[in-house]
Amino acid sequence: MTILIVGAGILGLSHAYAAAKRGLKVHVFERTHTPLGASVRNFGQALVTGQPPGVMLDLARASRGIWGEWAQQAGFELKRNGAYLFARTEAEEHLLEAFCQGRAREHGYRAELLRGAELDALYGGQFNHHRAALHGLDDQQVYSREAIPALVQYLQRDLGVEFHFSTLVRDVKPGQVHTTAGSFKGAQVIVCSGHDYQTLLAEPLATLNPQVCRLQMLRVRPTIDLQLQHALLTGLSCVHYGAFADLPEAAAVQAEILRDSPYLDEHGIHLLISPTPYGELIVGDSHHYGSDPSPFNAEQVDNWMLQLCQDTLGCEVQVMERWQGVYGARGAKPFTWLPVAPGLSAALMQTGVGMSVGPAMAERNIARLLEEA
Structure with a gap:
């Protein structure tokens, strides 16, 4: 199975990892030459203590372990002293x-x-x-400007993820993406385009009032x-x-x-x-x-x-x-998994804790897609 992911921020990379470690073929498309959005402009704090009881706390705890695996495999510094x-x-x-x-x-x-x-x-x-x-x-911290590029290199080197940087995705359809580097097909397309609500899937995203x-x-x-x-x-x-x-x-x-x-x-x-x-x-x-x-x-x-x-x-x-x-x-929920059509979904964070909960959220999303396949 091939997964096509739009966006190389923390959500896109987390979904790429969750899919690739399960043996799936993964392509990631990013419009800039390297990740430059929220995932590298932040504090690098992956906080557990601040998350409310329930799903957010569960996701933060699970993400903590994933960050530990990434730091070890990708070779970036992870402060685990709280x-x-x-x-x-x-x-x-x-x-x-x-x-x-x-x-x-x-x-x-x-x-x-x-x-x-x-x-x-x-x-x-x-x-x-x-x-x-x-x-x-349990709180952790990375230097995002170095950790995110190191994670990209690890996904390329060890898990075979193919990255298409400086590539604009013009349109997405179920199982298809049309880009400035050509068209690609896969079983699933996952849009992780951050706060860009206008370029792709504008109509379904508008229903979330983001x-x-x-x-x-x-x-x-x-x-x-x-x-x-x-x-x-x-x-x-x-x-x-x-x-x-x-x-x-x-x-x-x-x-x-x-x-x-x-x-x-x-x-x-x-x-x-x-x-x-x-x-x-x-x-x-x-x-x-x-x-x-x-x-x-x-x-x-x-x-x-x-x-x-x-x-x-x-x-x-x-x-x-x-x-x-x-x-x-400021969505209705802190994050959204939006199935648009069979073979096409979007993953959004609607609060500033993507580093804290995104890795485990992606694990759940990929597992859900494979169960439905």
Whole structure:
């Protein structure tokens, strides 16, 4: 059986892996010369701790193992020592306490709350100006700019996946794709075209009422040698991630944000920090939603994020690079498997956690196709 996949982002690559490891012949088509979309513009965080109980948590846990296999086989660095989420205020600390005492125990999240001497010991006391730190032990992080190309090379070299880069797919039909490199046939076509809702399958995708989320992001260098080896978040993320956002204690955190820093809510700002292998940090992010991403960044938004970053790190940073992240967002569900016709389907993420859940989501989709075949 031959599978034709449109898109070489994390969803396209995940579906290619799931199909190729089952012995299927796989072609992947990507319009750019290398993946340049959301999958390389992100933080590289594959978070388990932030996912809500249910299917998202299950997918994140299963994806964690797949990332481990990829890192070993493809040879890219995978930080498997977890992430730290810092409580800066009493309300944030109470929320993390409630999570650890309730939901974490009930659903088996591997997390521990550090305070006092344990917090003081973290990075030599660099973060002891916070009230507490939640250590999510299952959270992982990669440097996406290197990990995604390494994954492409592994799929080509070891699993025989054929990639067609710099190739625009003009049209898809059941079992067929028509491209600038010619037409191809296969038993199944899977469209994984990210936030592009207009080029392919525009009519069926429109029924999902999809939106696009634009994020402002930066790469910075700390003015001191932190030697940071963990991804970092703050209590601001608790009102964005489903593991925390619906807990009763989250209301006080949200109220605090609206009272003290309403601009953070207005621009969807919550701090994420990811170390690169080169002593730099990826910092963000903001969230602006609409049908089309604006090309214009607001310097004030960057300044707010930089201030949050410096407050969290306890040192100043120097900006090295700025860019936009863009991904599909705000569907009725966090992800969609859309069977358009026999032999033609689309896979979409409608939230920014494709790195966290995409690998296992693709496993389920490919298994479903083979059961139906």
